[in-house]
Amino acid sequence: MIDTLIHARWIVPVIPEQKVFENCSLAIDGGKILALLPSAEASERYRAKEEIRLDRHALIPGLINTHTHAAMTLLRGLADDRPLMEWLEQHIWPAEQKWVNPEFAADGSRLAMAEMLRSGTTTFSDQYFFPEATAAAAREAGMRAQIAFPVIDFPTPWSRDGDDALEKGLALRDDYRAHERVGVVFAPHAPYTVGDTTLEKIAIYAAELQVPVQMHLHETTSEVERALAETGERPTERLQRLGLLGPQTLCVHMTAVNERDIELLRESGAHVAHCPKSNLKLASGFCPVDRLLAARVNVALGTDGAASNNSLDLFSEAGTAALLAKATSGDASALPAHRALAMATINGARALGIEDTAGSLEVGKSADLAAVDLSALEQQPLHDPVSQLIYTNCGQRVTDVWVAGRQLLKGRQLQTLNEVELVQRAREWRDRIAGLV
Numbered sequence: 001m002i003d004t005l006i007h008a009r010w011i012v013p014v015i016p017e018q019k020v021f022e023n024c025s026l027a028i029d030g031g032k033i034l035a036l037l038p039s040a041e042a043s044e045r046y047r048a049k050e051e052i053r054l055d056r057h058a059l060i061p062g063l064i065n066t067h068t069h070a071a072m073t074l075l076r077g078l079a080d081d082r083p084l085m086e087w088l089e090q091h092i093w094p095a096e097q098k099w100v101n102p103e104f105a106a107d108g109s110r111l112a113m114a115e116m117l118r119s120g121t122t123t124f125s126d127q128y129f130f131p132e133a134t135a136a137a138a139r140e141a142g143m144r145a146q147i148a149f150p151v152i153d154f155p156t157p158w159s160r161d162g163d164d165a166l167e168k169g170l171a172l173r174d175d176y177r178a179h180e181r182v183g184v185v186f187a188p189h190a191p192y193t194v195g196d197t198t199l200e201k202i203a204i205y206a207a208e209l210q211v212p213v214q215m216h217l218h219e220t221t222s223e224v225e226r227a228l229a230e231t232g233e234r235p236t237e238r239l240q241r242l243g244l245l246g247p248q249t250l251c252v253h254m255t256a257v258n259e260r261d262i263e264l265l266r267e268s269g270a271h272v273a274h275c276p277k278s279n280l281k282l283a284s285g286f287c288p289v290d291r292l293l294a295a296r297v298n299v300a301l302g303t304d305g306a307a308s309n310n311s312l313d314l315f316s317e318a319g320t321a322a323l324l325a326k327a328t329s330g331d332a333s334a335l336p337a338h339r340a341l342a343m344a345t346i347n348g349a350r351a352l353g354i355e356d357t358a359g360s361l362e363v364g365k366s367a368d369l370a371a372v373d374l375s376a377l378e379q380q381p382l383h384d385p386v387s388q389l390i391y392t393n394c395g396q397r398v399t400d401v402w403v404a405g406r407q408l409l410k411g412r413q414l415q416t417l418n419e420v421e422l423v424q425r426a427r428e429w430r431d432r433i434a435g436l437v
């Protein structure tokens, strides 16, 4: 007797690579994957408390969004169509200064989790103010989360300076030390908001505690040019000098990279969070995914916040990444569908340091799963399920999602979050921000 047996038309485990199993089943017990085997055999071997038939579906590992600012859902559409620094300095930072508080972070994070679950994401890495609120929201909703607490040298709604942020963030890390799904890591915001002294402290703590670090890096050409003009050093070189580039470092964006930057990433084992839609919308530049992958740098995917995307649908991000890689390299085979799916799953798990737990449907890993209904007209005819998953807007076709074997989305209905309440709260924030109340 086991907990759950899921029979699916297709199962795409991601590892082994390029494999698609037909008419197979996933046996789940104690929140973990017990076996992946032909359905006929599964029915003979196991009896389950719950048996689920997904006759029109592909069952895949839950997607992993390696970079977002969840609570920014409440700023979606507030200041569209502007370049990064104008967007941040003239619109987003003033709005955050005025509106962001623990209630904003909790409401915005819940809205984000609902959107992510409804599009197949089971894990997210979040960098935002009041990380305590996002951590609590993830704990309550049942999602897997890496809470990357923000460190900035100037005053923010959450912290007075870098030292204050470190103190609060490390206390939060202590609170979650033993948590199975929620981890807490460092997020120095960007090279232009954090000085060497604070970065050196983070490097020491991160090495001592063996804690990952994520940072916006090389987001635009002007970030790199400004750093060169002011210090003679490229931001990636600076991180390496400060001891911050290593196998636990996640570099977010990485447009405007040269061969030396790629070499530093490769040598250090650092990871890249590619956020193609945010880069396109803010006209930030292009991350050379084909060159990074060729250099064996691990490249994962992130949506960035909903104010610069404006969606948290990682299927859409994977499709955009695949198309963009072809366009920027002039090579239609630069990023095939299977590799794009790997970026959205196992590469994300590697980037967050959770590859022993998530990112593929392998025996012993956590049952973090998404089921996608591939029977709609827009997915016909179906020659290759993985092609449909990446190229045919599958985010809205996600029907069911599990994290650690617990069902969080059932027939597109959220099980741990209240959709009606979330929409109501979002409308209230819209009215407040628009000055209607």
Ligand SMILES: CSC[C@H]1O[C@@H](n2cnc3c(O)ncnc32)[C@H](O)[C@@H]1O
Pocket (backbone or CB within 6 Å): 069, 088, 092, 093, 096, 127, 128, 129, 150, 151, 152, 189, 190, 216, 219, 278, 304, 305, 308
């Ligand atoms: C320190 S909390 C996160 C901080 O980052 C801001 N932000 C959102 N998107 C981006 C981006 O693409 N580059 C740099 N900073 C970004 C967010 O508004 C918060 O202030």
Ligand SMILES: [Zn+2]
Pocket (backbone or CB within 6 Å): 067, 068, 069, 216, 252, 304, 305
């Ligand atoms: Zn970001």
